[in-house]
Amino acid sequence: MGQSSSSSGSIHRTYHRSVSRSEILSVINSNRGNLNMKMKTDANSEANNNNNNNTEAVTDANANANDDYDYISEIPDECLAIIFQSLSAGDRKRCSLVSRRWLVVEGQSRQRLALNAKSELLPLVPPLFTRFDSVTKLALRCDRRSVSINDDALILISLRCPNLTRLKLRGCRELTDIGMAAFALNCKGLKKFSCGSCLFGAKGMNAVLDHCAFLEELSVKRLRGINDGGAAEQIGPGVAASSLKTICLKELYNGQCFGPLITGTKKLRTLKLLRCLGDWDKILENIATRENSLFEIHLERLQVSDDGLSAISNCSNLEILHIVKTPECTNVGIVAIAEQCKLLRKLHIDGWRTNRIGNEGLIAIAKHSSNLQELVLIGVNPSSISLEAIASNCQKLERLALCGSETIADAEISCIAAKCMALKKLCIKGCPVSDQGIEAFAWGCPNLVKIKVKKCRAVTSEVSDWLRSRRGSLVVNLDICGVEGEVVDASASDSGAQEDGVEFPPIGSRSTAVHADATTTSNGRSSSVFKSRFGLFGGRSFVACTFRRWSGGTSSFNGSS
């Protein structure tokens, strides 16, 4: 790297630092903003000006972090910190090995840290948190095969990170209620708390809720400690009930004990209940009776019926609703919601091919949900009548996904092409459409930006080529269907959802396999393929008996420890 003097060809432009200062300088140099300049001495600027090769100067220099002979030392620490901000953790690690100064700056500017939370971490806690003294967002993850950190370690960490705003625990099975309580006392500023596969219980959870008065987001997955016996201790509301905005519960046997928390959280905006046992209608009814500002609700693989949906219809501020694989919900519930929740913007329905939600519900949506922007239908079998209604009436509909339907074919798709004026992105997966139906998009949907077709056997590359030639600006994403009867259920792994490019959250369930001999899911990211064959899971009966099996508390989602 040459110096500026040689490259620009103009020696006069070399950076002079030893220019004599006028009185004005003192005014300019007063501490406004980020003034942290180090002025070089005359001797040094000479050395800089003299030659392009700094190695001489460098070897002469003392091994002192403040030495002026390297470029970066000129840059103030705050600027170095800004540089580090754009770097990945791996890059930051490498940077911290460059020099002592870099080590210090990197450590002190690190706000986010994720640690391997094995029990052997304990002795390293003091030096780690001396080096990383500004951590506000912390993740502690322990793998299944190792013994995790215990209460002592957590307490020590909490003492070193009093300003923690976010904590994520995964697989920290040695933590008990005692550790959690102590942690809560030390980190009262906590805003987000997420735990998965931990073993503490209601007392620990209540401690967090009682001490962390600024808690906004709570996410609990597989908390085994609250499973004991019949009389599970109730959780909440606690002090946090007045600040909590998001509650997410996944795979809990005793999720019902969170009842008091859910109903006591007055400002709750987002509620997600995924694969939790028990009947949830009652709790939903309790929320709905009071004034609420619920804006987003996700219900997945839950025992919830039209009663629960009717309760939800009282949430007049509801904008986002996901109803995924809840076979007791029917058109009745959907109609109730459509009629009352006028602000509905994003709707995802996975009907699980039970045919309990179909035309009737969708027509109601078409009639009332004038604000609808995004619609995802999985395992739902509508016909033209409802699709046309939606296409015509939902004038703001920009994103549409249709997956795993037995009835959506060319005629139905043509309605959409003809009537859906605002549509920008369309995804069709595992539906009996053919080239003929897709052709319509060469001229339909004037605002269409992207179309994606997956696993539709009768759609070939011919139509995608043709579309591209007819409509150059349209992004056409087509994958040719492979094996017959391949996985149609859109429960592809996360990568499948991401490759969509459409701004949908992952379509389909990431749930554990229901199939009896399916391999159990691994902890965390589930890549289990829901090995459904189109025909097998068609009927309600299978689903119903699966549900019964599941409700019996057997090992459906117990596979991974």
Add this chain to the structure above:
Amino acid sequence: MSTTSQEKKLVTLKSSDKEEFVVEESIAVTSETIKNIIEDVGLELIPLPNVDGKTLAKVIEYCTKHSTGSNDDSEDIKKFDDEFLNSNQIQVLFDMVLAANYLNIKSLLEKVCTKIADRIKDMSVEEVREVFKIENDFTPEEEKKIRDEHAWAHE
């Protein structure tokens, strides 16, 4: 210091190497430093002994482009920023960081820092030291200790 409503107020910025740049005040005050000087001291000729002419010229170019009131996210501006900071010589970027810091132009500072970060990305420790001409002041034991700590930190 009353401003005439007819003409746009101008200020003169003087670099360390005595180059003078006449700039509209409304553009110059993109720099918080300059803004404060004008507000507090009311100078019309502002010496900036910490910035050389070449760098100051570029900074002024940046401020001019960014003070047209246009959206910072527009394609035009993004393209300009990309080319503007596209330099093979890291010294140019360093000069810019120092200038942006001194002149307190937050958006420019962040962008230049990101550019420098792009250089550092995927470089090995040795390469970083070489490029930035930094000497390794760790003892082997210290280095080992740091690497041991790293084994525990995922991100």
